[in-house]
Amino acid sequence: MSSIRPWRDIERRKSRQIMVGNVPVGGDAPITVQTMTNTLTSDAKATIDQIRRCEDAGADLIRVSCPDVESTAAFREIARAAQVPLIADIHFHYKRALEAADAGAACLRINPGNIGSHDRVAEVVRAAKANGCAIRIGVNAGSLEKDLLEKYGEPCPEALVESALDHIKLLQDHDFHEYKVAVKASDVFLAVAAYQGLADAVDCPLHLGITEAGGLIGGTVKSSIGMGMLLWSGIGDTLRVSLSAEPEEEVRVGFEMLKALGLRTRGVRVVSCPSCARQGFDVIRTVEALEERLQHIKTPISLSVLGCVVNGPGEARETDIGLTGGGNGKHMVYLSGVTDHVIQSETMLDHIVSLVEAKAAEMEAAAQEQAVAAE
Template sequence: MSVRPWRDITRRKSRQIMVGKVPVGGDAPIAVQTMTNTPTEDAAATIDQIRACEEVGADIIRVSCPTPEATAAFRQITRAARVPIVADIHFHYKRALEAADGGAACLRINPGNIGSRARVKEVVNAAKANGCAIRIGVNAGSLEKHLLEKYGEPCPEALVESALEHMKYLQDEDFHEFKISVKASDVFLAVAAYNGLAEVCDYPLHLGITEAGGLQGGTVKSSIGLGMLLWAGIGDTIRVSLSADPVEEVKVGYHILKSLGIRARGVKIVSCPSCARQGFDVVKTVDALERRLAHITTPLSLSVLGCVVNGPGEARETDIGLTGGGNGRHAVFLSGISDHVIDDERMLEHIVGLVEAKAAEIEAANEAAAAAVAAE
């Protein structure tokens, strides 16, 4: 039994599908996604943006394919990408056929918008032939007319019913390699819809609060909505939708997962907001550390506290800790134990060096463990 049951998250049991080489659902890690915002027709610019997102850990990247010129460039884009690429299709079923042939790992469609059942069948056949998954993307802003007439307005029941109708389209074609989203800009609506959908199917769910806003407001809004769902064990992939650089979406996505203890990537910094008691400039130091340690992908924790009020207690919970002291000398904790002191002048470089060394130590241990398992 866990010694900290209040931290336990019991993940919803879902079937697993493959998006390219990335497993989604089941016991697979929750994937972090984003979407390019360059003109897809400009393959070079789109590839550059994909590469930047890959560097910060994007597992899956979505690319919009609204035109024949976009899907013509799509083949070049998928060949250059190191992660699976999802083709975003809304109304033009032929774009889905072209994208499937062009290397898409997944097609994001709304089957109800594709047109006739014959067209849905064509898309499913193209997905089967090319080993593509499909994402059913239901959105509160584009619900079907008959559901709006039935319910009067977008509501959780309408989003779930839309998803179930679309699911049946694919199931009738004996296609089950799909995930589902029921997004809304309203946090309460989205959370209620995802909770309702989670109760009536076992397909993997892609989470998102759509049109969340700018970097700051959208981060807060997405963190609230996705945090509630993830804490309830719901969600197999996430995208933080921001009016910002897609790189920021990936970073925020990892911060959300890291905050819940679901998935870690890089250095988790625990720091105080600072006050008049601080022994050094905490804000400036944390800002510098975030920039200097951005290259580290190994999960580890670092606490940066300005004084001895909470500093020693927080430092005992992290791999490396820095607590402000008097006369320009500050305590350094290693693995929760007070180890030595460091002065202002050498502090930043010293902490960066300690974190880099710890990351290398963890990686070496992981490699040795993997080698031992392989040798058995």
């Protein structure tokens, strides 16, 4: 059987690359995962603590709202403490954009159209250029310009794309090209169609999102359907999963989405069965515990957890570490697809965690050796 699997190939849309701080976005760079803090930005300590949790979850970029002077005053301390580039979220008040750029923002999230006059847009662009900031144009179906709503009658893909193109022109008129664009909507079909239309019209990086997606479960499903369709067709250079949940959960869902499509790998990818009466151990509780205890693993590792021998051996052969349920409290462990040893139920959980940690350490050491050898 041929090892070439063309039905798995995703050919990414060719976009030009920009830099958000030290993180490349677009081109052939990895698709970045973002989230947004929900603490009061004026409370620097609380915001930094939340940023740290998001960084631990793997966030590449983090957005921080700057609605008032107190927020931009605290932003400098927050930006110094952050280990990833920060995006300052600005609405209406152009001076907040100027302050955030001076305070260390790597990117300004604005709608150029609601910043004010052309002179104010020009000031924001000058501040962005002076501080090496990128700009993210954020178009949202819920806040489209009045003239576009009058023209089209309702939010529609054409209206979102026209709004984005108008905002892009405002930046280009000031010779600014370090921008990325989002055309978000809560309606999955509207968002997907708008992104498809924009992808054909521009060459800049696109930031994906299904806005106001909902809670952890509903929002994950909705975002996965919408962004999954776009990512599968090659559209998208950076993303945020908008959930009514803790920001670090958005990061984890984002990475799971990319892992499922083979677009990016980070941490443990768990292959597990839904469980049934054949299971030799409690698969649901075991997977819950493993996912919780293995969150600290950053090295890409595949782990299969199957309750019985119907599909267990076949799945285990495809993963780095595999566990298949057996009878009498004895279960088979597979290493690199090969049956290796038997483990008892009472020590199973700790044993699998230790195997994954050891495998991760081994892979990290090998990668370091290769890096040293290549120098």
